[in-house]
Amino acid sequence: METINYQNFRIDAENICVDYNGKVALYDANLRLKPGQICGLVGMNGAGKTTFFNALTGFVNISKGKIRINGESVRSAQKDQTIAYVPQNEGIDSQFPISVWEVVMMGRYGSMNIFRCPRESDVQAVKDAIERVDLTDHLSTPIGNLSGGQRKRTFLARAIAQRASILLLDEPFSGVDIRTEKLISELFIQFKNEGKTILLSTHDMIHVREFCDLVLLINKTVVAYGETSEVFTPENITTTFGGISPDFLFGPES
Amino acid sequence: MELSSFLTLDSFITDPLTHGFMRKALLMSSLVAAVCGFLSSYLTLKGWALMGDAVSHSVMPGVVVAYALGLPFSLGAFIFGVGSVALIGFIKQKSRVKEDTVIGLVFTGFFALGIVLVSKIKSNIDLHSILFGSPLGISLSDVKQTIFISLLVVILLSIFRKDLMLYCFDPRHAKTVGINVFFLHYLLLTCLSLAAVVGLQSVGIILVVAMLITPGATAYLLTDKFDNMTVISVLSAIISSLIGIYVSFWFDLETGGSIVLAQTFIFLFAFLFAPRYGIFKLKKLFAGYK
Numbered sequence: 001m002e003t004i005n006y007q008n009f010r011i012d013a014e015n016i017c018v019d020y021n022g023k024v025a026l027y028d029a030n031l032r033l034k035p036g037q038i039c040g041l042v043g044m045n046g047a048g049k050t051t052f053f054n055a056l057t058g059f060v061n062i063s064k065g066k067i068r069i070n071g072e073s074v075r076s077a078q079k080d081q082t083i084a085y086v087p088q089n090e091g092i093d094s095q096f097p098i099s100v101w102e103v104v105m106m107g108r109y110g111s112m113n114i115f116r117c118p119r120e121s122d123v124q125a126v127k128d129a130i131e132r133v134d135l136t137d138h139l140s141t142p143i144g145n146l147s148g149g150q151r152k153r154t155f156l157a158r159a160i161a162q163r164a165s166i167l168l169l170d171e172p173f174s175g176v177d178i179r180t181e182k183l184i185s186e187l188f189i190q191f192k193n194e195g196k197t198i199l200l201s202t203h204d205m206i207h208v209r210e211f212c213d214l215v216l217l218i219n220k221t222v223v224a225y226g227e228t229s230e231v232f233t234p235e236n237i238t239t240t241f242g243g244i245s246p247d248f249l250f251g252p253e254s
Numbered sequence: 255m256e257l258s259s260f261l262t263l264d265s266f267i268t269d270p271l272t273h274g275f276m277r278k279a280l281l282m283s284s285l286v287a288a289v290c291g292f293l294s295s296y297l298t299l300k301g302w303a304l305m306g307d308a309v310s311h312s313v314m315p316g317v318v319v320a321y322a323l324g325l326p327f328s329l330g331a332f333i334f335g336v337g338s339v340a341l342i343g344f345i346k347q348k349s350r351v352k353e354d355t356v357i358g359l360v361f362t363g364f365f366a367l368g369i370v371l372v373s374k375i376k377s378n379i380d381l382h383s384i385l386f387g388s389p390l391g392i393s394l395s396d397v398k399q400t401i402f403i404s405l406l407v408v409i410l411l412s413i414f415r416k417d418l419m420l421y422c423f424d425p426r427h428a429k430t431v432g433i434n435v436f437f438l439h440y441l442l443l444t445c446l447s448l449a450a451v452v453g454l455q456s457v458g459i460i461l462v463v464a465m466l467i468t469p470g471a472t473a474y475l476l477t478d479k480f481d482n483m484t485v486i487s488v489l490s491a492i493i494s495s496l497i498g499i500y501v502s503f504w505f506d507l508e509t510g511g512s513i514v515l516a517q518t519f520i521f522l523f524a525f526l527f528a529p530r531y532g533i534f535k536l537k538k539l540f541a542g543y544k
Contacts, residue, residue, distance in 0.1 A: 054426070059425075079432045080432075085430045087426065093423065097299075097474070097479055098479075099479070102480070106420055107431075109416070109417070109420060109431055109433065115416070116416040142479070158427070
Protein backbone atom coordinates (compact mmCIF):
# COMPACT_ATOMS: atom_id res chain seq x y z
CA MET A 1 0.00 0.00 0.00
CA GLU A 2 1.25 3.43 -0.89
CA THR A 3 2.17 5.58 2.07
CA ILE A 4 1.17 9.20 1.84
CA ASN A 5 3.82 11.75 2.56
CA TYR A 6 1.90 14.64 4.02
CA GLN A 7 4.80 16.99 3.39
CA ASN A 8 3.92 16.80 -0.29
CA PHE A 9 0.66 18.58 0.27
CA ARG A 10 0.53 22.32 0.69
CA ILE A 11 -3.00 22.04 1.99
CA ASP A 12 -4.34 18.88 3.57
CA ALA A 13 -7.77 19.24 5.10
CA GLU A 14 -9.25 16.03 6.42
CA ASN A 15 -12.90 15.62 7.41
CA ILE A 16 -13.16 19.14 8.73
CA CYS A 17 -16.34 20.39 10.37
CA VAL A 18 -17.20 23.95 11.34
CA ASP A 19 -20.22 25.02 13.30
CA TYR A 20 -21.31 28.40 14.57
CA ASN A 21 -23.02 27.95 17.92
CA GLY A 22 -24.29 24.53 16.97
CA LYS A 23 -25.33 25.54 13.47
CA VAL A 24 -23.36 23.43 11.04
CA ALA A 25 -21.71 25.44 8.27
CA LEU A 26 -19.42 22.76 6.89
CA TYR A 27 -18.99 19.06 7.59
CA ASP A 28 -16.69 16.22 6.54
CA ALA A 29 -14.89 18.38 4.02
CA ASN A 30 -11.66 17.17 2.49
CA LEU A 31 -9.15 18.93 0.30
CA ARG A 32 -5.61 18.16 -0.76
CA LEU A 33 -3.57 20.55 -2.85
CA LYS A 34 0.01 20.42 -4.07
CA PRO A 35 2.37 23.23 -5.05
CA GLY A 36 1.52 24.77 -8.40
CA GLN A 37 -2.10 23.67 -8.34
CA ILE A 38 -5.03 25.99 -8.87
CA CYS A 39 -8.30 24.81 -7.41
CA GLY A 40 -11.72 26.34 -7.85
CA LEU A 41 -14.11 26.34 -4.93
CA VAL A 42 -17.64 26.33 -6.26
CA GLY A 43 -20.91 26.38 -4.40
CA MET A 44 -24.04 28.39 -3.72
CA ASN A 45 -24.16 31.31 -1.33
CA GLY A 46 -24.10 29.85 2.16
CA ALA A 47 -22.62 26.58 0.92
CA GLY A 48 -19.61 27.07 3.15
CA LYS A 49 -17.05 28.62 0.80
CA THR A 50 -16.10 31.47 3.10
CA THR A 51 -16.24 29.10 6.07
CA PHE A 52 -13.77 26.84 4.28
CA PHE A 53 -11.43 29.81 3.80
CA ASN A 54 -11.89 30.85 7.41
CA ALA A 55 -10.98 27.38 8.60
CA LEU A 56 -7.84 27.29 6.47
CA THR A 57 -6.67 30.69 7.72
CA GLY A 58 -7.54 29.81 11.31
CA PHE A 59 -10.11 32.61 11.53
CA VAL A 60 -12.65 30.09 12.81
CA ASN A 61 -11.90 26.94 14.75
CA ILE A 62 -12.80 23.59 13.31
CA SER A 63 -14.86 21.38 15.59
CA LYS A 64 -13.71 18.15 13.99
CA GLY A 65 -11.07 16.97 11.54
CA LYS A 66 -7.55 18.04 10.85
CA ILE A 67 -5.86 20.72 8.79
CA ARG A 68 -2.22 20.48 7.83
CA ILE A 69 -0.46 23.25 5.95
CA ASN A 70 2.88 22.03 4.57
CA GLY A 71 2.54 19.20 7.07
CA GLU A 72 2.23 21.62 9.99
CA SER A 73 -0.54 23.20 12.01
CA VAL A 74 -2.53 26.25 10.89
CA ARG A 75 -0.97 28.16 13.78
CA SER A 76 2.56 27.66 12.52
CA ALA A 77 1.41 28.45 8.98
CA GLN A 78 0.22 31.81 10.32
CA LYS A 79 3.57 32.44 11.96
CA ASP A 80 5.42 31.44 8.78
CA GLN A 81 3.31 33.75 6.58
CA THR A 82 2.36 30.73 4.49
CA ILE A 83 -1.20 31.73 3.68
CA ALA A 84 -2.45 34.95 2.15
CA TYR A 85 -6.12 35.80 1.96
CA VAL A 86 -7.56 38.10 -0.68
CA PRO A 87 -11.02 39.21 0.47
CA GLN A 88 -14.08 39.95 -1.63
CA ASN A 89 -14.49 43.62 -2.39
CA GLU A 90 -17.69 43.56 -0.34
CA GLY A 91 -15.78 42.09 2.60
CA ILE A 92 -13.82 45.26 3.31
CA ASP A 93 -14.69 48.77 4.41
CA SER A 94 -13.84 50.81 1.32
CA GLN A 95 -14.33 54.06 3.26
CA PHE A 96 -11.52 53.22 5.68
CA PRO A 97 -8.95 56.05 5.63
CA ILE A 98 -6.04 54.03 4.33
CA SER A 99 -3.86 54.26 1.22
CA VAL A 100 -2.80 51.62 -1.28
CA TRP A 101 0.72 51.72 0.14
CA GLU A 102 -0.51 51.15 3.70
CA VAL A 103 -2.74 48.24 2.70
CA VAL A 104 0.04 46.50 0.83
CA MET A 105 2.44 47.16 3.71
CA MET A 106 0.05 45.20 5.92
CA GLY A 107 1.16 42.14 4.00
CA ARG A 108 4.54 42.56 5.71
CA TYR A 109 3.23 43.08 9.26
CA GLY A 110 3.55 39.42 10.21
CA SER A 111 7.29 39.46 9.68
CA MET A 112 8.01 42.87 11.25
CA ASN A 113 8.83 43.80 14.83
CA ILE A 114 6.10 44.75 17.28
CA PHE A 115 6.01 48.42 16.22
CA ARG A 116 5.63 47.31 12.58
CA CYS A 117 8.46 49.54 11.41
CA PRO A 118 9.18 48.73 7.77
CA ARG A 119 12.74 47.70 6.95
CA GLU A 120 14.42 48.35 3.62
CA SER A 121 13.41 44.85 2.46
CA ASP A 122 9.76 45.45 3.41
CA VAL A 123 9.66 48.70 1.46
CA GLN A 124 11.16 46.94 -1.54
CA ALA A 125 8.70 44.04 -1.29
CA VAL A 126 5.78 46.47 -1.18
CA LYS A 127 7.12 48.46 -4.15
CA ASP A 128 7.60 45.31 -6.20
CA ALA A 129 4.17 43.99 -5.33
CA ILE A 130 2.47 47.24 -6.27
CA GLU A 131 4.37 47.27 -9.53
CA ARG A 132 3.24 43.75 -10.35
CA VAL A 133 -0.40 44.75 -10.06
CA ASP A 134 0.24 47.95 -12.00
CA LEU A 135 -0.78 50.44 -9.31
CA THR A 136 2.47 52.40 -9.05
CA ASP A 137 0.60 55.61 -9.93
CA HIS A 138 -1.69 55.14 -6.93
CA LEU A 139 0.71 54.62 -4.04
CA SER A 140 -0.87 57.22 -1.78
CA THR A 141 -4.42 57.01 -3.14
CA PRO A 142 -7.01 56.23 -0.43
CA ILE A 143 -8.69 52.91 -1.22
CA GLY A 144 -12.04 54.70 -1.23
CA ASN A 145 -10.99 56.52 -4.41
CA LEU A 146 -10.09 53.35 -6.30
CA SER A 147 -12.28 51.44 -8.73
CA GLY A 148 -13.42 47.94 -7.78
CA GLY A 149 -10.74 46.42 -9.98
CA GLN A 150 -7.98 48.61 -8.56
CA ARG A 151 -9.06 47.72 -5.04
CA LYS A 152 -8.94 44.04 -5.89
CA ARG A 153 -5.42 44.51 -7.26
CA THR A 154 -4.40 46.32 -4.07
CA PHE A 155 -5.32 43.28 -2.01
CA LEU A 156 -3.61 40.98 -4.49
CA ALA A 157 -0.49 43.11 -4.05
CA ARG A 158 -0.80 42.66 -0.29
CA ALA A 159 -0.79 38.89 -0.80
CA ILE A 160 2.23 39.16 -3.12
CA ALA A 161 4.09 41.35 -0.61
CA GLN A 162 3.41 38.75 2.04
CA ARG A 163 5.31 36.20 -0.11
CA ALA A 164 2.87 33.49 0.86
CA SER A 165 3.02 30.14 -0.88
CA ILE A 166 -0.74 29.62 -0.57
CA LEU A 167 -3.23 32.15 -1.90
CA LEU A 168 -6.87 32.03 -0.96
CA LEU A 169 -9.00 34.27 -3.13
CA ASP A 170 -12.64 34.99 -2.40
CA GLU A 171 -14.41 35.81 -5.67
CA PRO A 172 -11.34 37.33 -7.35
CA PHE A 173 -13.26 38.13 -10.54
CA SER A 174 -16.40 39.67 -9.14
CA GLY A 175 -16.90 43.35 -9.79
CA VAL A 176 -13.66 43.94 -11.67
CA ASP A 177 -12.98 45.59 -15.02
CA ILE A 178 -11.63 43.73 -18.04
CA ARG A 179 -8.12 45.10 -17.54
CA THR A 180 -7.99 43.78 -13.99
CA GLU A 181 -9.43 40.45 -15.07
CA LYS A 182 -6.68 40.11 -17.66
CA LEU A 183 -4.02 41.11 -15.13
CA ILE A 184 -5.29 38.61 -12.58
CA SER A 185 -5.30 35.87 -15.22
CA GLU A 186 -1.69 36.62 -16.08
CA LEU A 187 -0.74 36.68 -12.40
CA PHE A 188 -2.35 33.27 -11.91
CA ILE A 189 -0.11 31.79 -14.58
CA GLN A 190 2.94 33.41 -12.96
CA PHE A 191 1.92 32.18 -9.50
CA LYS A 192 1.47 28.67 -10.86
CA ASN A 193 4.93 28.76 -12.39
CA GLU A 194 6.34 30.03 -9.10
CA GLY A 195 4.87 26.95 -7.46
CA LYS A 196 2.23 28.77 -5.43
CA THR A 197 -0.95 26.96 -4.51
CA ILE A 198 -4.18 28.81 -5.26
CA LEU A 199 -7.67 28.18 -3.97
CA LEU A 200 -10.27 30.53 -5.40
CA SER A 201 -13.99 30.72 -4.96
CA THR A 202 -16.05 31.82 -7.92
CA HIS A 203 -19.54 32.00 -9.28
CA ASP A 204 -18.27 32.14 -12.81
CA MET A 205 -18.19 28.71 -14.43
CA ILE A 206 -16.15 29.94 -17.37
CA HIS A 207 -13.30 30.98 -15.10
CA VAL A 208 -13.23 27.53 -13.54
CA ARG A 209 -12.76 25.91 -16.94
CA GLU A 210 -10.14 28.48 -17.87
CA PHE A 211 -7.85 28.46 -14.84
CA CYS A 212 -8.52 25.64 -12.48
CA ASP A 213 -6.66 22.33 -12.55
CA LEU A 214 -8.97 21.04 -9.86
CA VAL A 215 -12.47 21.78 -8.71
CA LEU A 216 -14.02 21.41 -5.30
CA LEU A 217 -17.81 21.48 -5.46
CA ILE A 218 -19.36 22.07 -2.06
CA ASN A 219 -22.77 22.30 -0.52
CA LYS A 220 -22.10 22.23 3.23
CA THR A 221 -19.88 19.26 2.43
CA VAL A 222 -17.89 18.10 -0.57
CA VAL A 223 -20.16 17.17 -3.47
CA ALA A 224 -17.30 16.32 -5.78
CA TYR A 225 -13.59 16.92 -5.97
CA GLY A 226 -10.99 16.24 -8.64
CA GLU A 227 -9.65 17.23 -12.03
CA THR A 228 -11.78 19.92 -13.60
CA SER A 229 -12.41 17.91 -16.75
CA GLU A 230 -13.71 14.95 -14.76
CA VAL A 231 -15.56 16.61 -11.94
CA PHE A 232 -17.07 19.63 -13.58
CA THR A 233 -19.99 17.73 -15.07
CA PRO A 234 -23.55 19.00 -15.42
CA GLU A 235 -24.78 16.34 -12.97
CA ASN A 236 -22.33 17.36 -10.24
CA ILE A 237 -23.07 21.02 -10.75
CA THR A 238 -26.79 20.37 -10.57
CA THR A 239 -26.29 18.61 -7.25
CA THR A 240 -24.08 21.42 -5.97
CA PHE A 241 -26.60 24.06 -6.81
CA GLY A 242 -29.52 22.20 -5.34
CA GLY A 243 -31.15 21.04 -8.55
CA ILE A 244 -30.80 24.12 -10.70
CA SER A 245 -30.13 23.09 -14.25
CA PRO A 246 -26.55 23.69 -15.43
CA ASP A 247 -27.97 25.05 -18.71
CA PHE A 248 -29.17 27.94 -16.68
CA LEU A 249 -25.75 28.43 -15.14
CA PHE A 250 -23.65 27.85 -18.22
CA GLY A 251 -25.83 29.40 -20.85
CA PRO A 252 -26.84 27.66 -24.07
CA GLU A 253 -23.28 26.68 -25.12
CA SER A 254 -23.09 23.75 -22.78
CA MET B 255 -19.35 87.45 36.02
CA GLU B 256 -19.37 91.03 35.04
CA LEU B 257 -19.97 91.52 31.40
CA SER B 258 -17.23 94.11 31.10
CA SER B 259 -14.57 91.65 32.17
CA PHE B 260 -14.63 89.72 28.94
CA LEU B 261 -14.91 92.59 26.55
CA THR B 262 -11.40 91.86 25.42
CA LEU B 263 -10.36 88.44 24.18
CA ASP B 264 -7.25 88.70 26.30
CA SER B 265 -9.11 88.88 29.57
CA PHE B 266 -11.64 86.32 28.34
CA ILE B 267 -8.77 83.84 28.20
CA THR B 268 -6.49 84.96 31.02
CA ASP B 269 -8.96 85.84 33.78
CA PRO B 270 -10.09 82.25 34.47
CA LEU B 271 -6.45 81.20 34.62
CA THR B 272 -6.00 83.20 37.81
CA HIS B 273 -8.06 80.55 39.59
CA GLY B 274 -6.20 77.38 40.59
CA PHE B 275 -9.22 75.14 40.06
CA MET B 276 -9.64 76.48 36.53
CA ARG B 277 -6.03 75.80 35.60
CA LYS B 278 -6.40 72.27 36.91
CA ALA B 279 -9.70 71.76 35.11
CA LEU B 280 -8.28 73.00 31.81
CA LEU B 281 -5.22 70.79 32.06
CA MET B 282 -7.04 67.67 33.21
CA SER B 283 -9.85 68.03 30.70
CA SER B 284 -7.38 68.52 27.87
CA LEU B 285 -5.54 65.39 28.91
CA VAL B 286 -8.74 63.38 29.13
CA ALA B 287 -9.91 64.79 25.81
CA ALA B 288 -6.63 63.82 24.17
CA VAL B 289 -6.90 60.23 25.43
CA CYS B 290 -10.54 59.86 24.42
CA GLY B 291 -9.86 61.55 21.09
CA PHE B 292 -7.01 59.16 20.33
CA LEU B 293 -9.18 56.14 21.08
CA SER B 294 -12.09 57.70 19.25
CA SER B 295 -10.50 57.14 15.81
CA TYR B 296 -10.37 53.42 16.45
CA LEU B 297 -13.88 53.17 17.84
CA THR B 298 -15.34 55.11 14.91
CA LEU B 299 -13.59 52.93 12.36
CA LYS B 300 -14.34 49.70 14.18
CA GLY B 301 -18.01 50.66 14.45
CA TRP B 302 -17.95 50.43 18.23
CA ALA B 303 -19.94 53.56 19.05
CA LEU B 304 -22.66 51.52 20.71
CA MET B 305 -20.02 49.52 22.55
CA GLY B 306 -18.56 52.78 23.85
CA ASP B 307 -22.01 53.76 25.06
CA ALA B 308 -22.42 50.39 26.78
CA VAL B 309 -19.05 50.37 28.51
CA SER B 310 -19.25 53.96 29.68
CA HIS B 311 -22.65 53.40 31.31
CA SER B 312 -21.72 50.01 32.72
CA VAL B 313 -18.84 51.39 34.77
CA MET B 314 -21.36 53.13 37.06
CA PRO B 315 -21.84 50.32 39.65
CA GLY B 316 -18.07 49.74 39.61
CA VAL B 317 -17.43 53.35 40.55
CA VAL B 318 -19.96 53.16 43.39
CA VAL B 319 -18.67 49.85 44.78
CA ALA B 320 -15.07 51.03 44.61
CA TYR B 321 -15.95 54.22 46.47
CA ALA B 322 -17.79 52.24 49.13
CA LEU B 323 -14.83 49.87 49.59
CA GLY B 324 -12.27 52.63 49.53
CA LEU B 325 -10.61 51.28 46.38
CA PRO B 326 -9.44 53.38 43.44
CA PHE B 327 -12.65 53.97 41.52
CA SER B 328 -10.83 53.25 38.26
CA LEU B 329 -10.39 49.65 39.36
CA GLY B 330 -14.10 49.11 39.98
CA ALA B 331 -15.01 50.90 36.79
CA PHE B 332 -12.59 48.82 34.81
CA ILE B 333 -13.90 45.50 36.16
CA PHE B 334 -17.51 46.39 35.43
CA GLY B 335 -16.66 47.89 32.05
CA VAL B 336 -14.93 44.75 30.81
CA GLY B 337 -17.48 42.57 32.63
CA SER B 338 -20.36 44.19 30.77
CA VAL B 339 -18.71 43.45 27.43
CA ALA B 340 -18.09 39.85 28.43
CA LEU B 341 -21.74 39.53 29.47
CA ILE B 342 -22.91 41.07 26.19
CA GLY B 343 -20.81 38.55 24.28
CA PHE B 344 -22.11 35.67 26.38
CA ILE B 345 -25.80 36.53 26.06
CA LYS B 346 -25.45 37.17 22.36
CA GLN B 347 -23.88 33.78 21.84
CA LYS B 348 -26.31 31.85 24.01
CA SER B 349 -29.57 33.44 22.94
CA ARG B 350 -31.32 34.44 19.74
CA VAL B 351 -31.59 38.08 20.80
CA LYS B 352 -29.89 40.51 18.39
CA GLU B 353 -26.66 42.22 19.38
CA ASP B 354 -27.91 45.82 19.63
CA THR B 355 -30.76 44.65 21.84
CA VAL B 356 -28.34 42.75 24.08
CA ILE B 357 -26.05 45.77 24.33
CA GLY B 358 -28.99 48.01 25.21
CA LEU B 359 -30.37 45.78 27.91
CA VAL B 360 -27.03 44.92 29.52
CA PHE B 361 -25.77 48.47 29.89
CA THR B 362 -29.06 49.86 31.13
CA GLY B 363 -29.17 47.02 33.66
CA PHE B 364 -25.67 47.87 34.89
CA PHE B 365 -26.49 51.56 34.96
CA ALA B 366 -29.64 50.95 36.97
CA LEU B 367 -27.68 48.78 39.38
CA GLY B 368 -25.31 51.69 39.86
CA ILE B 369 -28.10 54.12 40.63
CA VAL B 370 -29.74 51.70 43.08
CA LEU B 371 -26.38 51.14 44.80
CA VAL B 372 -25.84 54.87 45.18
CA SER B 373 -29.18 55.24 46.96
CA LYS B 374 -28.46 52.24 49.21
CA ILE B 375 -24.87 52.94 50.14
CA LYS B 376 -25.17 56.12 52.17
CA SER B 377 -21.77 57.55 51.52
CA ASN B 378 -20.39 60.81 50.37
CA ILE B 379 -20.72 59.78 46.75
CA ASP B 380 -21.94 62.70 44.77
CA LEU B 381 -24.34 61.23 42.23
CA HIS B 382 -24.44 64.48 40.36
CA SER B 383 -20.70 64.55 39.78
CA ILE B 384 -20.69 60.95 38.56
CA LEU B 385 -23.55 61.53 36.18
CA PHE B 386 -22.52 64.93 34.87
CA GLY B 387 -18.81 65.16 35.67
CA SER B 388 -17.04 67.70 37.81
CA PRO B 389 -13.87 68.88 36.12
CA LEU B 390 -13.84 71.97 38.33
CA GLY B 391 -13.91 70.00 41.57
CA ILE B 392 -11.38 67.30 40.74
CA SER B 393 -9.37 66.13 43.78
CA LEU B 394 -5.62 65.63 43.95
CA SER B 395 -5.83 61.83 44.15
CA ASP B 396 -8.14 61.90 41.13
CA VAL B 397 -5.59 64.01 39.29
CA LYS B 398 -2.86 61.43 39.93
CA GLN B 399 -5.11 58.58 38.85
CA THR B 400 -6.19 60.41 35.73
CA ILE B 401 -2.62 61.16 34.71
CA PHE B 402 -1.54 57.57 35.33
CA ILE B 403 -4.45 56.02 33.39
CA SER B 404 -4.14 58.53 30.57
CA LEU B 405 -0.46 57.82 30.10
CA LEU B 406 -1.10 54.08 30.20
CA VAL B 407 -3.77 54.28 27.49
CA VAL B 408 -1.68 56.58 25.30
CA ILE B 409 1.34 54.29 25.59
CA LEU B 410 -0.69 51.17 24.82
CA LEU B 411 -2.40 52.78 21.84
CA SER B 412 0.92 54.14 20.56
CA ILE B 413 2.70 50.81 20.74
CA PHE B 414 -0.11 48.91 19.03
CA ARG B 415 -1.45 51.63 16.78
CA LYS B 416 -0.66 49.86 13.52
CA ASP B 417 -1.91 46.51 14.75
CA LEU B 418 -5.10 48.13 15.99
CA MET B 419 -5.55 49.87 12.66
CA LEU B 420 -5.18 46.49 10.94
CA TYR B 421 -7.56 44.91 13.45
CA CYS B 422 -10.20 47.55 12.72
CA PHE B 423 -9.64 47.32 8.98
CA ASP B 424 -9.23 43.61 8.28
CA PRO B 425 -9.13 41.29 11.31
CA ARG B 426 -9.10 38.25 9.06
CA HIS B 427 -5.81 39.31 7.50
CA ALA B 428 -4.40 40.04 10.95
CA LYS B 429 -5.26 36.50 12.00
CA THR B 430 -3.87 35.01 8.78
CA VAL B 431 -0.45 36.59 9.29
CA GLY B 432 -0.23 35.38 12.87
CA ILE B 433 -1.21 38.53 14.77
CA ASN B 434 -3.05 37.87 18.03
CA VAL B 435 -6.53 39.21 17.25
CA PHE B 436 -7.94 38.07 20.59
CA PHE B 437 -5.34 40.18 22.37
CA LEU B 438 -6.07 43.23 20.21
CA HIS B 439 -9.81 42.87 20.81
CA TYR B 440 -9.35 42.94 24.56
CA LEU B 441 -6.68 45.61 24.37
CA LEU B 442 -9.13 47.91 22.63
CA LEU B 443 -11.84 47.04 25.16
CA THR B 444 -9.45 47.67 28.04
CA CYS B 445 -8.49 51.05 26.63
CA LEU B 446 -12.18 51.81 26.13
CA SER B 447 -12.98 51.04 29.78
CA LEU B 448 -10.02 53.07 31.00
CA ALA B 449 -10.86 56.01 28.77
CA ALA B 450 -14.46 55.90 29.97
CA VAL B 451 -13.17 56.06 33.53
CA VAL B 452 -11.07 59.16 32.99
CA GLY B 453 -13.67 60.70 30.69
CA LEU B 454 -16.45 60.47 33.24
CA GLN B 455 -14.61 62.91 35.51
CA SER B 456 -14.67 65.48 32.79
CA VAL B 457 -18.15 65.14 31.35
CA GLY B 458 -19.81 62.46 33.49
CA ILE B 459 -21.03 58.98 32.75
CA ILE B 460 -23.99 60.01 30.64
CA LEU B 461 -22.01 62.10 28.18
CA VAL B 462 -18.64 60.34 28.18
CA VAL B 463 -19.65 58.35 25.12
CA ALA B 464 -19.61 61.66 23.20
CA MET B 465 -15.93 62.07 24.07
CA LEU B 466 -15.37 58.59 22.65
CA ILE B 467 -17.18 58.95 19.34
CA THR B 468 -17.66 62.58 18.31
CA PRO B 469 -13.99 63.56 17.77
CA GLY B 470 -13.39 60.43 15.67
CA ALA B 471 -16.51 61.06 13.62
CA THR B 472 -15.45 64.67 13.02
CA ALA B 473 -11.98 63.61 11.94
CA TYR B 474 -13.42 60.91 9.67
CA LEU B 475 -15.18 63.62 7.67
CA LEU B 476 -12.02 65.66 7.31
CA THR B 477 -9.36 63.27 6.07
CA ASP B 478 -8.62 60.10 4.14
CA LYS B 479 -5.43 59.33 6.04
CA PHE B 480 -5.47 57.34 9.23
CA ASP B 481 -2.61 59.21 10.92
CA ASN B 482 -4.20 62.57 10.14
CA MET B 483 -7.48 61.28 11.46
CA THR B 484 -5.91 60.52 14.83
CA VAL B 485 -4.29 63.95 15.02
CA ILE B 486 -7.47 65.80 14.02
CA SER B 487 -9.50 63.74 16.44
CA VAL B 488 -7.19 64.54 19.36
CA LEU B 489 -6.99 68.23 18.46
CA SER B 490 -10.74 68.68 18.04
CA ALA B 491 -11.29 66.93 21.39
CA ILE B 492 -8.81 69.21 23.19
CA ILE B 493 -10.18 72.36 21.56
CA SER B 494 -13.73 71.35 22.50
CA SER B 495 -12.68 70.84 26.10
CA LEU B 496 -11.08 74.26 26.29
CA ILE B 497 -14.03 75.97 24.64
CA GLY B 498 -16.47 74.09 26.87
CA ILE B 499 -14.71 75.01 30.08
CA TYR B 500 -14.30 78.68 29.18
CA VAL B 501 -17.90 78.99 28.06
CA SER B 502 -19.16 77.27 31.19
CA PHE B 503 -17.01 79.60 33.32
CA TRP B 504 -18.19 82.83 31.75
CA PHE B 505 -21.83 81.93 31.29
CA ASP B 506 -22.20 79.76 34.36
CA LEU B 507 -23.22 76.61 32.46
CA GLU B 508 -22.83 72.91 33.24
CA THR B 509 -19.21 72.14 32.26
CA GLY B 510 -19.64 68.59 30.96
CA GLY B 511 -22.55 69.56 28.79
CA SER B 512 -20.67 72.57 27.42
CA ILE B 513 -17.67 70.43 26.43
CA VAL B 514 -19.84 67.91 24.59
CA LEU B 515 -21.85 70.69 22.92
CA ALA B 516 -18.61 72.23 21.68
CA GLN B 517 -17.69 68.84 20.18
CA THR B 518 -21.09 68.57 18.56
CA PHE B 519 -20.76 72.01 17.01
CA ILE B 520 -17.33 71.17 15.61
CA PHE B 521 -18.80 67.99 14.16
CA LEU B 522 -21.67 69.93 12.60
CA PHE B 523 -19.19 72.38 11.09
CA ALA B 524 -17.26 69.48 9.55
CA PHE B 525 -20.51 67.88 8.42
CA LEU B 526 -21.46 71.04 6.56
CA PHE B 527 -18.13 72.32 5.32
CA ALA B 528 -15.61 69.46 5.19
CA PRO B 529 -13.54 69.92 2.00
CA ARG B 530 -14.41 66.55 0.50
CA TYR B 531 -17.21 65.00 2.50
CA GLY B 532 -19.11 68.06 3.74
CA ILE B 533 -22.54 68.91 2.45
CA PHE B 534 -21.32 72.21 1.00
CA LYS B 535 -17.75 71.07 0.23
CA LEU B 536 -15.59 74.11 0.98
CA LYS B 537 -13.20 73.23 -1.85
CA LYS B 538 -15.95 73.65 -4.40
CA LEU B 539 -17.13 76.91 -2.89
CA PHE B 540 -13.65 78.39 -3.10
CA ALA B 541 -13.01 76.95 -6.53
CA GLY B 542 -15.79 79.18 -7.79
CA TYR B 543 -13.79 82.28 -6.92
CA LYS B 544 -10.65 81.35 -8.78
